[in-house]
Amino acid sequence: MRLAEALTARADLQRRIEQLRARIVANARFQEGEEPAEDAAALIREAEDSLTELRDLIRRINATNARLDLGADGTMTDALATRDVLRLRHSVLTDAAAAASGANDQFLRQMRSELRQVSALPVARLRAQADAVAQELRELDNRIQQANWSNDLEEESGSR
Known part of the structure; x- marks a missing residue:
């Protein structure tokens, strides 16, 4: 199998x-x-x-x-851990960019007298980083999927 x-x-x-x-x-x-x-x-x-x-x-x-040795990615276990972290990193970056851009703001400034909000983070740079992480994640996921279909499951080792 x-x-x-x-x-x-x-x-x-x-x-x-x-x-x-x-x-x-x-x-x-x-x-x-x-x-x-x-x-x-x-x-x-x-x-x-x-x-x-x-x-x-x-x-x-x-x-x-x-x-299972995946070369530069280490073992499959290593690659799966890296993939999990890349997913979290991507989520952090996209959420930070969305928050900094005001994409989630429900209340817009109604009057000129209200205080204006400014971004504390560089939105464009965060989005570029998120895109790079997403690309890395896709490439790693492809290597993992290829290994999944190219390798057999270990045989059962005695009863435990």
Whole structure:
């Protein structure tokens, strides 16, 4: 199985577990004299099986990410950490530029006698930095996606 396929399977399992959670909660209590739509205990057992499968899959994904060398980007784990930080950096820069430009201002100056607000930050430079970070993020994400589709998932290592 390719790493990308394992990531999709992980997302599917996580959705399945959340659906089971909702069904368990919906059927955990019922009105006396009626039957619940589903057996909550059976749903819990099904959730436990899915959780065990998810744990094993996450272990294999993490083992793969730790050993997968992406060259200048380090391991896949390193690249994922860098990607997370780039996303946060981009968010900080775009939010700062928006705030400095007054893009989020709900109240505009109504009269000349009101105080005028001025930017404390260089908006154009912030936007240029955000654009550069976005480009770096796209390029890194492409390398990560390429590695996801080019590499196999680690085999299961004995029971733990």
